[in-house]
Amino acid sequence: xxxxxxxxxxxxxxxxxxxxxxxxxxxxxxxxxxxxxxxxxxxxxxxxxxxxxxxxxxxxxxxxxxxxxxxxxxxxxxxxxxxxxxxxxxxxxxxxxxxxxxxxxxxxxxxxxxxxxxxxxxxx
Numbered sequence: 001x002x003x004x005x006x007x008x009x010x011x012x013x014x015x016x017x018x019x020x021x022x023x024x025x026x027x028x029x030x031x032x033x034x035x036x037x038x039x040x041x042x043x044x045x046x047x048x049x050x051x052x053x054x055x056x057x058x059x060x061x062x063x064x065x066x067x068x069x070x071x072x073x074x075x076x077x078x079x080x081x082x083x084x085x086x087x088x089x090x091x092x093x094x095x096x097x098x099x100x101x102x103x104x105x106x107x108x109x110x111x112x113x114x115x116x117x118x119x120x121x122x123x124x
Contacts, residue, residue, distance in 0.1 A: 001085070002062060002077075006118040018056040020122055025051035065112045066101065076101045079111035 007017065025038045028051055036049045055062055068074040075095040088094040096104065 004112075004115055005122075006115040006120060007122055008117070008119055009121050012122055014056060014058045016122055018053070021053040021056045025053040068098065073097070078104065081111065 022038075025036075028036045029038050034048075036051060037044060038051050038053065039045075040050075040052070040054075054060070063069070063077050065077055065079055067077045069077065074097070076098055078096045078101050080094060084094060
């Protein structure tokens, strides 16, 4: 799961977002060390949530919303609600194919659209 924060104000740099995401990741891992980690070692990730703060960098690539994933049955990177995230906290999969995403957008609208217009500042 990727979490996006709308930062549509002038002056926000990769250095700012990297420092902020690293700080959030470390706070989460300190508050819930049995559930969350920031260590990239795959062997340590089993049964935990890995918070990859290092993706906030000019030289990294992250799939964007509504992109098809390169798989035998391509699923779509789909914006979801926090209720949907809560509902799958038991480990059930939350994935969508392209036809389902088109139906979702028709029903719910574009859940990602606030990222384009919401104005907020990154805390220092």
